[in-house]
Amino acid sequence: MKIFSTASELTTALAAERAANRTIGFVPTMGALHAGHAALVRHSAAEQAVTVASIFVNPTQFNDGQDLAAYPRTPDADIQLLREYGCHYLYLPTVDDVYPAGLQDNPVAHLDFGRLTTRMEGASRPGHFAGVVQVVSRLLDIVRPHVLYMGQKDYQQVAVVRRMVDLLGLQVSVTGVPTVREADGLAMSSRNRRLNVEERRAAAKINRHLSAVAAGLRSHWPARELERLAIKGMQAVPLLEPEYVEVVDGDTLLPYQDGEPVRELVVATAVRVGAVRLIDNRIAITANP
Amino acid sequence: MKIFSTASELTTALAAERAANRTIGFVPTMGALHAGHAALVRHSAAEQAVTVASIFVNPTQFNDGQDLAAYPRTPDADIQLLREYGCHYLYLPTVDDVYPAGLQDNPVAHLDFGRLTTRMEGASRPGHFAGVVQVVSRLLDIVRPHVLYMGQKDYQQVAVVRRMVDLLGLQVSVTGVPTVREADGLAMSSRNRRLNVEERRAAAKINRHLSAVAAGLRSHWPARELERLAIKGMQAVPLLEPEYVEVVDGDTLLPYQDGEPVRELVVATAVRVGAVRLIDNRIAITANP
Numbered sequence: 001m002k003i004f005s006t007a008s009e010l011t012t013a014l015a016a017e018r019a020a021n022r023t024i025g026f027v028p029t030m031g032a033l034h035a036g037h038a039a040l041v042r043h044s045a046a047e048q049a050v051t052v053a054s055i056f057v058n059p060t061q062f063n064d065g066q067d068l069a070a071y072p073r074t075p076d077a078d079i080q081l082l083r084e085y086g087c088h089y090l091y092l093p094t095v096d097d098v099y100p101a102g103l104q105d106n107p108v109a110h111l112d113f114g115r116l117t118t119r120m121e122g123a124s125r126p127g128h129f130a131g132v133v134q135v136v137s138r139l140l141d142i143v144r145p146h147v148l149y150m151g152q153k154d155y156q157q158v159a160v161v162r163r164m165v166d167l168l169g170l171q172v173s174v175t176g177v178p179t180v181r182e183a184d185g186l187a188m189s190s191r192n193r194r195l196n197v198e199e200r201r202a203a204a205k206i207n208r209h210l211s212a213v214a215a216g217l218r219s220h221w222p223a224r225e226l227e228r229l230a231i232k233g234m235q236a237v238p239l240l241e242p243e244y245v246e247v248v249d250g251d252t253l254l255p256y257q258d259g260e261p262v263r264e265l266v267v268a269t270a271v272r273v274g275a276v277r278l279i280d281n282r283i284a285i286t287a288n289p
Numbered sequence: 290m291k292i293f294s295t296a297s298e299l300t301t302a303l304a305a306e307r308a309a310n311r312t313i314g315f316v317p318t319m320g321a322l323h324a325g326h327a328a329l330v331r332h333s334a335a336e337q338a339v340t341v342a343s344i345f346v347n348p349t350q351f352n353d354g355q356d357l358a359a360y361p362r363t364p365d366a367d368i369q370l371l372r373e374y375g376c377h378y379l380y381l382p383t384v385d386d387v388y389p390a391g392l393q394d395n396p397v398a399h400l401d402f403g404r405l406t407t408r409m410e411g412a413s414r415p416g417h418f419a420g421v422v423q424v425v426s427r428l429l430d431i432v433r434p435h436v437l438y439m440g441q442k443d444y445q446q447v448a449v450v451r452r453m454v455d456l457l458g459l460q461v462s463v464t465g466v467p468t469v470r471e472a473d474g475l476a477m478s479s480r481n482r483r484l485n486v487e488e489r490r491a492a493a494k495i496n497r498h499l500s501a502v503a504a505g506l507r508s509h510w511p512a513r514e515l516e517r518l519a520i521k522g523m524q525a526v527p528l529l530e531p532e533y534v535e536v537v538d539g540d541t542l543l544p545y546q547d548g549e550p551v552r553e554l555v556v557a558t559a560v561r562v563g564a565v566r567l568i569d570n571r572i573a574i575t576a577n578p
Contacts, residue, residue: 208508215504219497220525221518229510236509 001083003090007098007142010091014052014143022049026145028136031055032072032190033081036180040149043177045086052143053082054091060103061131067277072193091142098138106134111167113160116253121156121279124243124270132157133164140172148172153179153187155268155281159253179280181207187280199274202239206271209233210282213247213267217284223247223256226267234271241272250283263287290372292379296387296431299380303341303432311338315434317425320344321361321479322370325469329438332466334375341432342371343380349392350420356566361482380431387427395423400456402449405542410445410568413532413559418449425450429461437461442468442476444557444570448542468569470496476569488563491528495560498522499571502536502556506573512536512545515556523560530561539572552576 004010017024025044029037033055044051055078062068075092082090099105109130116122117129140148148165150158158176165172180188185207186200195203209230216226227245234242247256250264268281293299306313314333318326322344333340344367351357364381371379388394398419405411406418429437437454439447447465454463469477474496475489484492498519505515516534523531536545539553557570 205508208504212501212504212508212510215497215501216518219494219501219519219522221501221522225514225518229505229514230508233508233510 001079001087001090003079003092005092005094005097007091007093010052010089011142013089014050017050018144023147024048024050024052024143024145025147025149026139026143027051027053027087027149028139029053029055029078030057030071030190031078032074032193033078034180034188034190034192036151036153036188038081038085039180040151040177041082041085041087043175044147044149048145048147050089051087052089052091052145053087054093054139054143056091056093056098056135056139058098058131058135059095060099060106060134061128063125063127070194070275072190091139098135106130108133108137108164108168111164113163113167116156116160116163119253120244120246120248120268121270129157129160132160136161137164137168140170145172148174149177150174151179152176152283153189153280155250155266156253159251185211187278189278191276191278194276195273199239199276202237203271203273203278205234205237205240206269206278206280207282209245210267210269210280213245214282214284217247217265217267220258222258230267230269234269239273243270243272243277245269247284250286290368290376290379292368292381294381294383294386296380296382299341299378300431302378303339306339307433312436313337313339313341313432313434314436314438315428315432316340316342316376316438317428318342318344318367319346319360319479320367321363321482322367323469323477323479323481325440325442325477327370327374328469329440329466330371330374330376332464333436333438337434337436339378340376341378341380341434342376343382343428343432345380345382345387345424345428347387347420347424348384349388349395349423350417352414352416359483359564361479380428387424395419397422397426397453397457400453402452405445405449405452408542409533409535409537409557410559418446421446421449422453426453426457429459434461437463438466439463440468441465441572442478442569444539444555445542448540474500476567478567480565480567483565484562488528488565491526492560492562492567494523494526494529495558495567495569496571498534499556499558499569502534503571503573506536506554506556509547511547519556519558523558528562532559532561532566534558536573539575 025048027040162174184204186204213226230245234240247267249262250266265285270279314337316329451463473493475493502515519534523529536556538551539555554574559568
């Protein structure tokens with residue numbers, strides 16, 4: 001695996017790969033890699049000739065400075081894991097290399113995502129998606145992959161990036177990779193490392209509640225009642241503070257109205273567990289399995 | 290496989306097996322065998338030296354004459370299947386051989402099952418469990434098995450038979466075998482043969498609703514709310530008419546009170562699908578997996 005810390009070096013190397021007609025898969029990460037990232041890299045390595053990963057804790061997508069400061073960083077282990085997973089190139093830049101004109105320079109700030117970015121994570125984390133779009137568009141410009149691999153755990157993020165690709169007319173397809181879970185069902189997340197033993201145990205209940213909502217949705221139980229039961233249920237678990245539980249149309253991320261036809265039906269949640277904020281979702285029904 | 294139509298012949302044959310210290314497993318059935326019965330016979334064949342099955346459509350456990358008349362009978366196919374499943378003895382009696390003193394002669398009519406037989410199937414089918422207890426006690430007296438194998442689809446029946454064994458101090462252990470399901474989740478039942486195509490499709494939803502209740506119970510959602518959602522949900526499915534959905538303590542079969550400690554937590558239902566009445570259940574939580 002070749003490691004580059006500057007966009008210019010990486011661009012040169014990847015230009016040669018493209019010239020040789022090798023397809024490029026790209027896995028952007030913030031490091032602190034786990035089995036969920038491994039799944040992304042393995043998907044890319046299985047489907048594309050060349051796999052590129054990036055490790056960059058993007059400051060512009062953190063609305064909470066404490067969350068940014070506390071975000072786990074494990075670069076040595078990450079490099080080791082990416083090698084094992086079959087990654088060919090790693091972009092490991094400084095903030096200046098990603099944002100040479102400064103953090104405020106956001107060429108995609110004008111894009112209108114409508115209500116896709118105003119609800120759920122958009123409502124809870126002001127500015128978060130503007131930062132995501134900023135960094136992903138910049139990284140896509142550097143890497144120019146054929147396929148972008150993203151984890152479905154960040155379901156809304158994948159939807160926003162898909163929309164950005166549409167709005168900008170980029171030549172890249174976006175593949176959402178199913179969430180990888182711990183044995184007890186907790187979705188893999190770099191933030192899980194910040195949980196203590198009691199918090200970790202409580203966090204495993206999140207997936208239980210989402211699974212129950214998904215099972216209810218498959219039986220056409222009323223979405224708002226299921227949201228209410230999951231919220232109440234999680235509130236009853238010590239250490240869990242649910243921010244939202246929303247059953248949404250997977251394409252628009254607008255609240256699902258019982259009985260309306262949708263391609264994909266999703267229940268998404270954000271939950272505070274002690275000082276850590278976790279998100280998760282379950283796809284209850286999909287027309288493209 | 291040896292087939293006997295009289296208790297006396299079977300008793301003689303099995304006395305020899307017992308004298309040779311061979312353990313006997315017993316699978317009582319009403320015929321119209323399916324993969325659920327196959328699982329019972331295979332469990333017995335795997336665990337016991339000798340497996341005995343009976344095929345007897347017991348008239349005393351039918352509270353509904355039409356249901357008795359319509360109960361499917363496929364003796365030739367059944368015999369073939371039992372041979373394949375590894376059964377050694379089949380008891381295929383007449384009504385007179387089972388009840389030589391007449392249908393009214395019920396030596397276990399005095400047993401007091403308390404509320405175990407007054408709710409759910411007991412409430413919906415008056416006299417049903419008296420007939421079940423009557424025939425099972427008679428069959429146990431004939432076969433004298435070491436282990437009795439019964440399907441957990443008839444969860445309440447298994448509980449009643451266990452209680453009967455306790456009350457009578459019989460030397461037999463009762464093994465409940467997990468429900469076998471069709472690919473779409475419908476519990477195997479001889480009565481499924483009476484469903485037309487539309488009814489068959491609707492019937493598959495029953496398990497969906499029970500699974501949703503079970504998922505909710507695993508998240509400690511309120512039992513009464515889950516029952517209500519499942520009832521309403523099934524009522525919304527054309528052709529389904531739920532009779533009851535009950536979340537019960539698996540030992541007492543009394544309504545589960547949220548938070549109380551139980552060994553096993555079960556949701557059970559009876560649903561009319563056209564002219565056919567089906568039952569099913571899901572074990573949501575068990576301390577003895």
